[in-house]
Amino acid sequence: MWGWRSSRTPVVLTATAVFAVVCLLPLLYMLSAALAGPRTGVSRVGVALLDRRQSGLLYNTICLGMGTTVLASAIGAPLGFALARLALPFTAILRIVLAAPALLPPYVIAMAMTYLVGSLASTLTGAIVALTVGLYPITMLVTEVAVRRVEPRLEEAALLVTTPGRVLARITWPIVAPSVIAAALIIFVLAISEFSVPGLLRVRVYTTEVFTAFAALYDFGRAASLAGPLLIVSIAVAASAGRRLGRQLIATRRGLHGDPLDTFQSWRPLALASIGCLVVVVLAAPLAVLAREALRAESIGDVLRDSRDAAIHSLLIGLTGASAVTLVAVCLGHARARATPNVGAMLDALWVAQFAVPSTVIGIGLIGVWNRPGAGGALYGTPAMLLLGYLARFLPIGALSVAAIVRSIPESHEEAAAVVGGGWLRTMVRIVIPQMRAGLLAVWVVAFVLGFGEVGTSILVAPPGESTLPIRVYTLTANAPPGYVPALALFQSAIILAPVALLAVCLGRRRTS
Amino acid sequence: MTQSFLQLERVTKRYGGHGGIADVSLAVSAGERVVVVGPSGSGKTTLLRLIAGLERPEAGEIWLDGRKVAEAGRNLVPANERRVGFVFQDLALWPHLRADENVKFAADSLGITKAERTTRITSTLELCRLDQQLARRYPHELSGGEQQRVALARALVGAPPLLLFDEPFTGLDADLRATLRNELVALQHRLRFTTIYVTHDPHDAETLGDRTITIRHARIEPAESLKR
Numbered sequence: 001m002w003g004w005r006s007s008r009t010p011v012v013l014t015a016t017a018v019f020a021v022v023c024l025l026p027l028l029y030m031l032s033a034a035l036a037g038p039r040t041g042v043s044r045v046g047v048a049l050l051d052r053r054q055s056g057l058l059y060n061t062i063c064l065g066m067g068t069t070v071l072a073s074a075i076g077a078p079l080g081f082a083l084a085r086l087a088l089p090f091t092a093i094l095r096i097v098l099a100a101p102a103l104l105p106p107y108v109i110a111m112a113m114t115y116l117v118g119s120l121a122s123t124l125t126g127a128i129v130a131l132t133v134g135l136y137p138i139t140m141l142v143t144e145v146a147v148r149r150v151e152p153r154l155e156e157a158a159l160l161v162t163t164p165g166r167v168l169a170r171i172t173w174p175i176v177a178p179s180v181i182a183a184a185l186i187i188f189v190l191a192i193s194e195f196s197v198p199g200l201l202r203v204r205v206y207t208t209e210v211f212t213a214f215a216a217l218y219d220f221g222r223a224a225s226l227a228g229p230l231l232i233v234s235i236a237v238a239a240s241a242g243r244r245l246g247r248q249l250i251a252t253r254r255g256l257h258g259d260p261l262d263t264f265q266s267w268r269p270l271a272l273a274s275i276g277c278l279v280v281v282v283l284a285a286p287l288a289v290l291a292r293e294a295l296r297a298e299s300i301g302d303v304l305r306d307s308r309d310a311a312i313h314s315l316l317i318g319l320t321g322a323s324a325v326t327l328v329a330v331c332l333g334h335a336r337a338r339a340t341p342n343v344g345a346m347l348d349a350l351w352v353a354q355f356a357v358p359s360t361v362i363g364i365g366l367i368g369v370w371n372r373p374g375a376g377g378a379l380y381g382t383p384a385m386l387l388l389g390y391l392a393r394f395l396p397i398g399a400l401s402v403a404a405i406v407r408s409i410p411e412s413h414e415e416a417a418a419v420v421g422g423g424w425l426r427t428m429v430r431i432v433i434p435q436m437r438a439g440l441l442a443v444w445v446v447a448f449v450l451g452f453g454e455v456g457t458s459i460l461v462a463p464p465g466e467s468t469l470p471i472r473v474y475t476l477t478a479n480a481p482p483g484y485v486p487a488l489a490l491f492q493s494a495i496i497l498a499p500v501a502l503l504a505v506c507l508g509r510r511r512t513s
Numbered sequence: 514m515t516q517s518f519l520q521l522e523r524v525t526k527r528y529g530g531h532g533g534i535a536d537v538s539l540a541v542s543a544g545e546r547v548v549v550v551g552p553s554g555s556g557k558t559t560l561l562r563l564i565a566g567l568e569r570p571e572a573g574e575i576w577l578d579g580r581k582v583a584e585a586g587r588n589l590v591p592a593n594e595r596r597v598g599f600v601f602q603d604l605a606l607w608p609h610l611r612a613d614e615n616v617k618f619a620a621d622s623l624g625i626t627k628a629e630r631t632t633r634i635t636s637t638l639e640l641c642r643l644d645q646q647l648a649r650r651y652p653h654e655l656s657g658g659e660q661q662r663v664a665l666a667r668a669l670v671g672a673p674p675l676l677l678f679d680e681p682f683t684g685l686d687a688d689l690r691a692t693l694r695n696e697l698v699a700l701q702h703r704l705r706f707t708t709i710y711v712t713h714d715p716h717d718a719e720t721l722g723d724r725t726i727t728i729r730h731a732r733i734e735p736a737e738s739l740k741r
Contacts, residue, residue, distance in 0.1 A: 412603055415601070418567070419593070420622055420671060422619075430618060431618070435607075435608065435609055
């Protein structure tokens with residue numbers, strides 16, 4: 001529809017170039033470092049895999065991934081069904097509350113667990129539980145979208161001849177199962193890619209070994225060869241899941257039609273009681289225990305004063321990062337939404353795979369790309385590296401989200417603008433973007449909270465003397481005075497949850513108005 | 514190249530081997546009113562989208578007002594530079610803009626002064642029987658017939674020499690269809706624009722066209738019925 005001469009061309013090309021340089025280049029650098037060269041060659045990857053010490057790493061990593069996947073799916077799938085098919089009160093707010101643990105940095109949850117259950121948390125099982133709390137919302141949201149996409153008449157037709165339980169098992173579940181399985185694959189990849197939880201709980205997995213090899217032993221070759229298998233598995237599994245899920249990853253209200261069905265309403269009391277218990281366990285209890293521990297600090301005011309610079313840096317970089325992610329994501333997401341089905345599916349797979357790349361691998365990749373003499377290394381050692389890290393980690397999920405939002409706007413709206421003479425930029429500014437304001441706000445908020453809690457990449461690329469709040473929380477865990485770290489973690493959680501709470505209030509008001 | 518105002522020469526556009534149109538040639542004179550009929554999926558909408566520049570032909574050429582606007586694999590003139598009016602089947606009214614703002618967006622692209630633009634918008638809204646009160650409403654606050662009028666006003670405000678209609682009266686009751694059809698005929702007589710009108714309704718075909726062509730299985734049927 002838009003010719004090559006339209007303003008779309010330079011804008012989309014620029015956004016693509018940003019994605020290629022910031023997201024793909026570090027990844028390609030790490031892949032080539034892992035698979036080529038005398039010190040880091042394929043043989044070294046093979047040796048690393050066969051080594052007895054490394055086989056323990058492999059075992060732990062797989063157990064962490066499988067355990068988290070099973071537990072998160074068992075919690076998330078029923079919740080997703082309940083949100084879609086039971087007429088629960090304040091569904092929009094309930095959804096945000098249930099999804100909130102995904103926005104809290106996982107190491108904050110792990111830290112709360114250590115205060116709750118002591119040394120029991122510092123085990124593989126503890127890491128599985130902490131990651132489950134942070135990842136079950138993915139299954140929940142994907143399942144809800146999938147169930148809402150099921151035409152209610154299919155279930156109603158079955159309800160005429162059988163019980164609600166059988167309808168769920170024989171009609172609803174088979175239709176939504178592929179989505180739930182795809183979500184499970186994504187959770188598996190995110191769990192094996194996670195660095196902060198196993199790092200904090202002292203569970204040895206690939207990501208922590210990559211970090212140790214690079215940051216403690218200064219052995220880039222070993223770090224790269226350890227990252228190799230992890231990277232390949234992550235990309236392969238995530239790309240497959242992304243291809244399966246694609247447009248279902250994030251859906252907007254306009255694309256969904258399934259309403260609650262009367263017949264399932266008898267399950268409501270049980271669902272509400274379960275949800276209440278879950279909210280206490282995954283959100284209220286961790287925050288309460290952190291608050292209790294924070295009160296042990298000599299002066300909470302001093303704690304916050306000590307970390308004022310780090311908090312300001314985090315806020316500034318979080319705000320800038322979220323804005324940059326949203327801006328570039330609008331260009332990429334729109335291009336994806338209007339791409340041909342094959343190109344679109346390929347981009348979905350690429351972005352999901354990119355999002356699943358372990359944060360420590362991205363960090364080392366960024367250092368490898370930007371730490372060089374001359375103009376090419378001008379950004380290295382500056383706060384811009386943190387911004388590049390945020391873009392590398394969260395641009396893919398931002399682009400996926402925007403693409404889903406754009407798809408909910410009929411293409412004919414843009415075509416109508418084009419045939420009356422509107423150029424691409426004017427059509428975007430006056431027709432497309434105004435229709436996705438709420439969605440873009442949500443993308444910005446998610447990018448901000450994810451960026452504000454980011455630690456795996458930041459800890460590697462932050463310039464000397466430029467700490468962020470998550471880096472401070474993470475590095476002080478082992479040797480800070482009592483109450484110091486919980487107070488910081490609580491402060492961090494409050495900053496993250498504030499915009500989420502605001503979003504919930506806005507949704508609540510919109511619902512009641 | 515040609516005396517016709519619009520000419521399609523052996524144009525093909527297929528979607529994965531099915532749908533679309535194949536090897537279609539068509540000539541339309543200036544001021545002519547052509548009605549396109551045919552079963553669902555026969556390629557009627559594709560024909561309009563190719564003329565408007567919303568699709569690229571895989572083969573063939575499209576000429577508009579003496580200028581080649583598309584050839585195999587390329588749109589030489591993009592949609593926003595063809596000066597073609599299009600009334601979509603779903604109307605595609607922008608939900609966040611009021612009725613007059615929908616029309617204004619189109620007028621803003623005309624490269625005329627603000628005063629001229631205002632005059633043009635007002636007269637077009639009047640032409641389509643949209644008073645000030647209706648013009649200040651959002652699309653969801655308008656009835657089906659009023660929405661049709663807004664879509665028509667938006668297409669007309671640029672005074673395009675060619676107007677394309679893709680079953681715009683679908684879903685309206687018979688009385689309203691008849692009213693809108695008569696209004697459109699009156700506008701055609703008054704403004705003398707060239708139209709291509711896609712429809713399923715035989716009454717539309719009778720009233721709105723000088724000529725009816727039938728598309729079946731992606732091709733124009735050889736027997737064209739000439740009215741009058």
